[in-house]
Amino acid sequence: MLETAFTRLVSCTVPIQLAGMGSILSPELAAAVSNAGALGQLTFAGIEVDDAKARLDRLASLTSKPFGINQLIPYLNRDILELSAHKAKVIDFFWGDPDPELVRIVHEAGALASWQVGSVVEAMAAEKAGCDFIIAQGVEAGGHIRGTLGLMPLLAQVLDKVSIPVLGAGGIGSGRGVAAVLASGAAGVRIGTRFIAAAESNAHPDYVRAIISAQAEDSIRTNRFEVECPLCPSTHGVLRSALDAAEAYDGSFVAEFEGEPVARFRGTVPTKGFTGNIGAMACYAGQSVGEVRGVQPAAEIVAELAEQAERLLKGTATATV
Numbered sequence: 055m056l057e058t059a060f061t062r063l064v065s066c067t068v069p070i071q072l073a074g075m076g077s078i079l080s081p082e083l084a085a086a087v088s089n090a091g092a093l094g095q096l097t098f099a100g101i102e103v104d105d106a107k108a109r110l111d112r113l114a115s116l117t118s119k120p121f122g123i124n125q126l127i128p129y130l131n132r133d134i135l136e137l138s139a140h141k142a143k144v145i146d147f148f149w150g151d152p153d154p155e156l157v158r159i160v161h162e163a164g165a166l167a168s169w170q171v172g173s174v175v176e177a178m179a180a181e182k183a184g185c186d187f188i189i190a191q192g193v194e195a196g197g198h199i200r201g202t203l204g205l206m207p208l209l210a211q212v213l214d215k216v217s218i219p220v221l222g223a224g225g226i227g228s229g230r231g232v233a234a235v236l237a238s239g240a241a242g243v244r245i246g247t248r249f250i251a252a253a254e255s256n257a258h259p260d261y262v263r264a265i266i267s268a269q270a271e272d273s274i275r276t277n278r279f280e281v282e283c284p285l286c287p288s289t290h291g292v293l294r295s296a297l298d299a300a301e302a303y304d305g306s307f308v309a310e311f312e313g314e315p316v317a318r319f320r321g322t323v324p325t326k327g328f329t330g331n332i333g334a335m336a337c338y339a340g341q342s343v344g345e346v347r348g349v350q351p352a353a354e355i356v357a358e359l360a361e362q363a364e365r366l367l368k369g370t371a372t373a374t375v
């Protein structure tokens with residue numbers, strides 16, 4: 055068993071947090087991760103209160119284990135925040151200056167607050183704002199990248215400067231990655247890309263196929279996918295094939311969803327239900343993409359990562375986590 059300050063804090067048994075991943079996450083995926091002993095999450099961004107309530111109820115009906123709700127600051131809706139904080143164990147924030155007022159709202163509702171950060175300055179601000187734990191995101195990550203450092207140099211600084219539990223995120227797709235981050239003194243890991251091909255994920259099948267056939271080197275950093283994105287300008291970790299396909303695309307719209315066209319280079323991630331040139335959409339992927347080798351139930355992914363990490367840590371001089 056990999057008991058850490060994070061597992062004790064959130065009452066789970068595996069030190070893995072499912073990353074916020076927008077509409078890729080389904081209540082089924084979040085519940086499967088929580089039921090497997092890690093911390094499942096859903097992202098609420100740009101949705102209506104009724105929709106958030108229905109998704110929260112669905113998730114709560116699928117698991118009695120702790121779960122989190124991820125909120126992106128540019129999309130923050132106070133009603134959804136209050137609602138979520140009364141039902142979730144953790145409210146997880148990303149993409150904004152750490153805010154003591156938001157942390158206070160979360161704590162008053164009885165939940166824990168976490169903040170994904172991209173620099174040591176932001177990490178210290180999150181601790182000062184009252185967060186219960188933070189996630190240090192390295193540039194190896196898929197999706198929107200907050201900072202400029204690789205995970206290990208960032209973690210080394212952050213772990214020296216804050217005293218709350220720290221998770222590492224970005225490029226972690228194997229038990230080796232989990233073990234390395236735990237051995238550095240972090241209390242857990244946050245993983246996104248590895249779960250895109252989970253059986254319960256809402257990712258479009260063409261995106262899943264592209265993720266499965268990609269190698270680590272196929273994850274590139276670009277700032278091209280920023281059309282109509284309130285989080286941009288930003289750098290993103292995406293599949294090289296998506297950038298190439300969007301560059302080569304001759305037209306204004308690459309795809310559509312329920313009759314709504316998707317502009318070329320829009321930062322929308324392809325979920326089930328999109329039609330068109332899916333491979334030219336924002337197929338986010340971290341350097342962990344090389345570890346995705348097929349569609350697997352989320353529980354199997356969690357078990358595989360935890361077992362390998364535990365085995366590796368037992369075989370090293372720093373077996374105590």
Ligand SMILES: Cc1cc2nc3c(=O)[nH]c(=O)nc-3n(C[C@H](O)[C@H](O)[C@H](O)COP(=O)(O)O)c2cc1C
Pocket residue numbers: 073074075076077078097099124126147148170191194195196197198223224225226244245246247248323338339340341342343
């Ligand atoms: C498809 C995708 C969508 C993402 N969307 C979000 C999001 O909505 N909220 C968030 O906090 N982070 C988001 N991220 C970033 C993750 O929180 C995390 O930093 C990243 O997945 C870690 O790197 P990894 O993908 O190599 O595991 C996203 C990442 C991916 C791959």
